[in-house]
Amino acid sequence: MEKKPTALLVLDIVSLILLAASTYFALVFAPTEAVMGAVQRVFYFHVATAWVGMLGFIAAGVSGIVYLRTQNTKWDIIEFAAVEISLVFFFIAILLGSIWARPIWNTWWTWDPRLTTAAVTELIYIAYFMLRQGLEDPDRRARFGAVYTLVGAVSVPITFMAIRLFRTIHPVVIGNGDPNASGGFSMSGDMKVAFFFALFAFTVIFIDLFWNRIRLGRLQEKVEQLKLNISQ
């Protein structure tokens, strides 16, 4: 059994501490927003998880490019790991957004440009798993997956820019948004601390999970190879 590297073990512990600290900053340290009340605190994890989701989708696209250039399966494992983690975090971001929207917009969901592009992005990457499962040949699976993540990564800047380019009710907290947006607020100093800390904490958590997932992918590859050796 392969031993876990000490650096990864330390990163696991640091990630847990950062998650706890980020929860403290979001739930206790940051002041309650005057108009929305406590539900605004969902914003800290909502943005942080969405950021991590987008980061992973971009990382998967980059890994796809490197795989296509090098044909090294290591990059296929990295790409798959990035998509899997990002899918989970992006899903959390969508759920948190929906929970925030219920008391603020009086609906769980609306087909606003940001919500629609986010849902499409999530569906694109769910389809990525279906595509991979449908292909038996590992080389073909890796090649198709790489091209798919490369094309899929286009949905990330579209989702990010949706609230800045289109008429939308989704608020833009940093920068100028649509005047029709509902639920916007300006961040106080303590809110900014909680917000940037959450971004930092989730970036570290992402790196930790990414490393763990890549190790899992390598082990999976090793087991597959052993199975092939025995069957021959």
Add this chain to the structure above:
Amino acid sequence: MFFLQDPPPDTSGYMIAGYIIAFFVMGIYVASLIIRWRNLNQDQQLLEELETERHKK
């Protein structure tokens, strides 16, 4: 005029639900990673034993 301002609405239920769901989904994912790791390790051990037996024969 601060004292004339309405208090913020009580939306704490939504906040609690949001954080419970976020931690639940993250927990499920981490658990899935641990379970998959354990299963693959068991498979690896078993397959390595099979291979060494095959080489002995």
